[in-house]
Amino acid sequence: MAAALVTLTPSPAALAEPAPSAAADAPEQIVNGTFDTGTAPWWSTGNTTLELDTGRLCADVPGGTVNPWDVIVGQNDVALVKDETYEYSFFGVATPGHVAKALIQLPADPYTQYLSANPELSVSGNDYAYTFTSPVGLPDAQVVFQLGGSATPWRFCVDDVSLKGGAEPDVYKPDTGPRVRVNMAGYLPAGPKNATLVTERTEAVTWRLRRGSTVVATGTTTPRGVDGSSGQNVHSIDFGSVTAPGTGYTLEADGETSRPFDLDGGFYDRLRTDALKFYYPQRSGIEILDSLRPGYGRPAGHAGVTPNQGDVSVPCQPGVCDYSLDVSGGWYDAGDHGKYVVNGGVSVHQLMAEFERGRTRGAFEDGELDIPESGNGVPDILDEARWEQEFILDMQVPHGEPHAGMAHHKIHDAAWTGLPLLPHLDPQRRELHPPSTAATLNLAATAAQAARLFAPYDAAFAARNLQAARKAWAAAKAEPARYADPADGVGGGAYNDGDVTDEFYWAAAELYLTTGEKEFQDRVLASPHHTGDIWRDRGFDWGNTAQLGRLDLATVPSGLPGRAAVRASVLAGADKYLAVQKAHPYGLPYNPPDFDWGSNNLVLNNMVVMATAHDLSGRAKYRDGVLEGMDYILGRNALNQSYVTGYGEVASRNQHSRWYAHQLDPALPGPPRGTLAGGPNSAIQDPVAQAKLRGCKPQFCYIDDIESWSTNELTINWNSPLAWISAFVADTTPTAPCEVTYTRHGAWPDGFTTQVTVRNTGTEAVDGWALKWSFLGGQRVGDGWGASITQTGATATAGNLSWNKKIKPGGSVTFGFTGRSAPGANPAPERFLLNGALCG
Numbered sequence: 001m002a003a004a005l006v007t008l009t010p011s012p013a014a015l016a017e018p019a020p021s022a023a024a025d026a027p028e029q030i031v032n033g034t035f036d037t038g039t040a041p042w043w044s045t046g047n048t049t050l051e052l053d054t055g056r057l058c059a060d061v062p063g064g065t066v067n068p069w070d071v072i073v074g075q076n077d078v079a080l081v082k083d084e085t086y087e088y089s090f091f092g093v094a095t096p097g098h099v100a101k102a103l104i105q106l107p108a109d110p111y112t113q114y115l116s117a118n119p120e121l122s123v124s125g126n127d128y129a130y131t132f133t134s135p136v137g138l139p140d141a142q143v144v145f146q147l148g149g150s151a152t153p154w155r156f157c158v159d160d161v162s163l164k165g166g167a168e169p170d171v172y173k174p175d176t177g178p179r180v181r182v183n184m185a186g187y188l189p190a191g192p193k194n195a196t197l198v199t200e201r202t203e204a205v206t207w208r209l210r211r212g213s214t215v216v217a218t219g220t221t222t223p224r225g226v227d228g229s230s231g232q233n234v235h236s237i238d239f240g241s242v243t244a245p246g247t248g249y250t251l252e253a254d255g256e257t258s259r260p261f262d263l264d265g266g267f268y269d270r271l272r273t274d275a276l277k278f279y280y281p282q283r284s285g286i287e288i289l290d291s292l293r294p295g296y297g298r299p300a301g302h303a304g305v306t307p308n309q310g311d312v313s314v315p316c317q318p319g320v321c322d323y324s325l326d327v328s329g330g331w332y333d334a335g336d337h338g339k340y341v342v343n344g345g346v347s348v349h350q351l352m353a354e355f356e357r358g359r360t361r362g363a364f365e366d367g368e369l370d371i372p373e374s375g376n377g378v379p380d381i382l383d384e385a386r387w388e389q390e391f392i393l394d395m396q397v398p399h400g401e402p403h404a405g406m407a408h409h410k411i412h413d414a415a416w417t418g419l420p421l422l423p424h425l426d427p428q429r430r431e432l433h434p435p436s437t438a439a440t441l442n443l444a445a446t447a448a449q450a451a452r453l454f455a456p457y458d459a460a461f462a463a464r465n466l467q468a469a470r471k472a473w474a475a476a477k478a479e480p481a482r483y484a485d486p487a488d489g490v491g492g493g494a495y496n497d498g499d500v501t502d503e504f505y506w507a508a509a510e511l512y513l514t515t516g517e518k519e520f521q522d523r524v525l526a527s528p529h530h531t532g533d534i535w536r537d538r539g540f541d542w543g544n545t546a547q548l549g550r551l552d553l554a555t556v557p558s559g560l561p562g563r564a565a566v567r568a569s570v571l572a573g574a575d576k577y578l579a580v581q582k583a584h585p586y587g588l589p590y591n592p593p594d595f596d597w598g599s600n601n602l603v604l605n606n607m608v609v610m611a612t613a614h615d616l617s618g619r620a621k622y623r624d625g626v627l628e629g630m631d632y633i634l635g636r637n638a639l640n641q642s643y644v645t646g647y648g649e650v651a652s653r654n655q656h657s658r659w660y661a662h663q664l665d666p667a668l669p670g671p672p673r674g675t676l677a678g679g680p681n682s683a684i685q686d687p688v689a690q691a692k693l694r695g696c697k698p699q700f701c702y703i704d705d706i707e708s709w710s711t712n713e714l715t716i717n718w719n720s721p722l723a724w725i726s727a728f729v730a731d732t733t734p735t736a737p738c739e740v741t742y743t744r745h746g747a748w749p750d751g752f753t754t755q756v757t758v759r760n761t762g763t764e765a766v767d768g769w770a771l772k773w774s775f776l777g778g779q780r781v782g783d784g785w786g787a788s789i790t791q792t793g794a795t796a797t798a799g800n801l802s803w804n805k806k807i808k809p810g811g812s813v814t815f816g817f818t819g820r821s822a823p824g825a826n827p828a829p830e831r832f833l834l835n836g837a838l839c840g
Contacts, residue, residue, distance in 0.1 A: 027164065030161050034159065039051070039057060044059055048061060056091075056158060057158050060156075063153040066149060072146055075143045078163065079138070086163055086167055087163070088102070088132070089127065092125065092157070093124075093125040093157040094156055097123055101118055101147075103143070104143050114135065131169065133169055172703075180197050180253050180256045181640050183630065183648075184651075185642060186261050186265075192238075192624045193240045194237065194631060195239070196236060201233075204222065209239050216249070221235035228697075229595070230698070234585045235585075237251065239251070259640070271726040276723050284328065284331065284423065285328035285330070286372070287300045301426070302426065307427035309430055311327045311411065312328045314432050316432040317433055320432065323401060325394060327395055329388075330388050331347070332423065334713050335656040338410060342409070342438050342542050346542045347720045349446050355379060357727075359794060364380070364381045365380070385450075393464070403435045405475030406475045406479065410495060413431075414428055414430070422668075436497075437476050438483070441473075443468065444511065447469035451514050501546075508527065521560065525561065527546075530550075534573075538592055550566065550570065559825075570616060571617055575613075577589040586636060586637055595682045598715070607630070607721075610622045618735060638699035643679055645670070646673030652677035653671065654705055655677050655712050676722045677711075680698055680702040682701050686708050686710040687707070693711075741759075742756050756771070758807065760810065766806065766835070769834060770799045772833040775794045779819055781796050
């Protein structure tokens, strides 16, 4: 997340209606805005020259500049009165057409902007008018047009520049469409189906579900009163009894008709894939191939090719270290060019956890994401995760240096850059920031997790990860309180965290699950996070990671003492979120009095807890809770919009990004399909949000504008729970009436012998069977008897022989095999699929 951009990142103000008469009669603040007396007192940067052309002020803008402020035309000493509302207007021309920046700002560092707009100038010319209320009194504000950042030259002309007080404040009113709010992407035919009606009526009203002109179902709404998160009086609608798949459904109530939606579960498969495909064009240090992502191709970013200065050999900030590191891989964290270990840690963990959950089901394949590694025999989701994990390993302080084994907290530009700016055009100096205990423990946790998951595919990479994890753990124990500086927020977010006990717990959990060693078991059991209530109302994120350890300890097979209580605690956490959801008229499993930065990510992470509870218990209420939570993300919300690009009739499409910047430059693409917007944020830290959303109720603290980085940013750690949850919903694995007993009869240093019994607990015979399970890491099946056994990666499949094909009701079959052990823990598998259905 690109925190603290306010001083350097421009942001558009609202386009005003025609100015009221009071502003028209107010005194003019701009000197010579009609250019009748020449060019003074207007000025420009030294790389362009001002001239008059048919009564307009013009400048030839050179090509090859990077930042918008590299070429400026402006006027100084413009007075502003605190709390006065101004109208700012001008006539602008560009040849060829071009997007410029029109700013009124503080004339010195930090150049705080009081109005920022992005007029799309045309060859024929247009009139532009904006209003803003000045938050300060200032005798010497600066009016500027920022014109840089173009690879090619163009010509800028302006006329009739005017700034007058006395204007009516521009009140932003979002278009929320029809008052019936639904999941616009669709509902599962067999799942819950809920909607929300916004109305002044307090009594129940009739609703009708239509498909085309046909009324499919009717019912009455349930009044819910005033929703605190939106300030709206609302009713709930439940049409879950309708199960017929189809397209073009609409819901009517109180004279309003919802936007259309489908009853179709297939889109979750597409959403899972799209949410994962988000990561490839976020990669640093590699060319993004247009053949793999049409419209998103670009040269490698920060690969040491001019104008880039890194990341192949990045020095530290002055005084931090005297070496340089090659950290040229990884994912760009968000809409800026920074890369952060603590944010990368939770992101890559969730992708690997998504794979670990789904590998038994065969949910992830080689080739499904169309990335350069497709076809290498490794599931694409692991290949994508590896791109980030290798970067995290590269951030480790080398042997022999001070703080060896720790991880540098982050790497990014020395100063903020503007929008738009493609990664390969970034000329800024790149810097390694000081090591931190938090980053070091993120490395330890993800490297331990990677060690077990990559073992079946690349034993050397798995060993490298485990070695790095052990070094990081030792380094963190030696320096348990080396915190990131909260003031280190120039050029990139600070990502400071003054409590890393949760990271210690998470790292110990992952190291224990991979190795089974007593040191890590003892650290897990002794941590206050192991038995404490870690299920925050606000969810978990990069700064609250104990939940990651608890979820893995509950789901990844191990011999941890008291594991039943760990599993029960996950159900308790899920019940807490279900209770919040049931009380919320929009079905939100998240309802603090003020919404956080990245609230959509927190909503999804609360749903991860609910989904895990379903995996542990099989109880439908948890899965239904996840589905209802997705309704909010995909349109059933106060703004009546989907927060995922490409999903729903009205969806976010202008998320904050320097290279998915179509809103600012029509030649650039918008964010890829399947990109999650950060969502409502009550703190509204950016100038756009502050200008338009002041006093907003929590659900209304969002605007789909590229410059609203505090409400509309995209990040790697927001898409990771979207991908995880989408995979969960897409996984429709049924349950089967069967019971599996997996017994290890003997073990030796590099092998073991196992017997497996499958019992049919149903009332019908099983005629032909295949049993599938996964090992923890690099274990391999050897010789077998009583079944034909194969293995791909960590997943083994045992199939019947001709003589034991049928399993009668109440009957069983038994087979066995010898196996080859792998380094580390070797617990028995806990989940088995019989003919594609989960035994249980």
